[in-house]
Amino acid sequence: xxxxxxEILVKTPVFNVVSKKFxxxxxxxxxxxxxxxxxxxxxxxxxxxxxxVEQTRWGIEGKTIEFPCGTVEPSEVERYGxxxxxxxxxxxxxxxxxxxxxxxxxxLIELATFNPNPAYFNNTMTIFYVEVPDLEYKVxxxxxxxxxxxxxxxxxxxxxxxxxxxxxxxxxxxxGLAAYGLLSARNYL
Numbered sequence: 001x002x003x004x005x006x007e008i009l010v011k012t013p014v015f016n017v018v019s020k021k022f023x024x025x026x027x028x029x030x031x032x033x034x035x036x037x038x039x040x041x042x043x044x045x046x047x048x049x050x051x052x053v054e055q056t057r058w059g060i061e062g063k064t065i066e067f068p069c070g071t072v073e074p075s076e077v078e079r080y081g082x083x084x085x086x087x088x089x090x091x092x093x094x095x096x097x098x099x100x101x102x103x104x105x106x107x108l109i110e111l112a113t114f115n116p117n118p119a120y121f122n123n124t125m126t127i128f129y130v131e132v133p134d135l136e137y138k139v140x141x142x143x144x145x146x147x148x149x150x151x152x153x154x155x156x157x158x159x160x161x162x163x164x165x166x167x168x169x170x171x172x173x174x175x176g177l178a179a180y181g182l183l184s185a186r187n188y189l
Contacts, residue, residue, distance in 0.1 A: 034123040036082070037116070038090040039069040040108070042100070046133035049160040053097050056153040068097045068156070086113070086126045096147045098156040099140025106132055 002023040010017040015034040022029075042051035050067075057064050070093035076085040090108055095101050102108070113126040132138065139156050140146055148154055 031120045031122060034121055035071040035074065036077075036086060036089075036123045037069065037071055037125045038086055038093060039067050039125065039127045040090050040094050041067050041111075041127065041129045042094070042098075042135065043129070043131050044133065044135035044158065045131045047135070047158075047160070049135065049158045051098060051100070051132075051135055051139060052157060052159055054155045054157065055097075068094050070097070086110075086124075087128075090126070090128050096149075097152075097154045099145055100132070100135070100138050100156075102130065102132070106130060 004021045007019045008016050015032045019028045072085050072089040076088050108128040111127045116125045
């Protein structure tokens with residue numbers, strides 16, 4: 001495929017709506033150019049719990065329960081390259097939304113990187129997994145201690161299968177379902 005041109009139709013802080021022209025194509029497909037996304041599945045190995053966040057999501061006009069997640073900043077891609085920027089963004093988003101700073105002895109494991117909707121989106125979603133013992137002593141449950149974006153509403157909490165199925169709410173969304181499937185498959189790898 002040889003792209004001849006790309007025109008921004010609508011520019012927003014979150015994505016750009018673009019029209020593209022390709023060689024030997026009579027139509028101009030419209031799509032969304034977005035930053036890459038990251039999701040971090042954090043498990044407390046000592047207490048068998050998961051770190052989740054309750055967050056307002058304006059697209060559905062309500063709150064969701066999900067794993068910490070966010071976008072890769074263009075400055076991170078420029079500095080580290082697209083591959084390593086995902087790891088940097090995952091650690092940054094985890095710290096911003098939960099106060100959790102990963103130590104040198106704890107490493108993110110990349111479960112998968114995929115395009116959430118290649119028909120319209122140009123970006124990728126990377127799902128990470130990390131095990132951290134004693135999360136309750138490392139997470140900030142006081143929102144005033146978090147470094148959230150100015151319009152972001154996020155409350156971290158820990159849950160275990162003893163309370164309820166920790167992944168029930170996460171399975172409601174497509175990306176949450178992808179994370180759940182990957183975590184389930186990880187047990188067999």
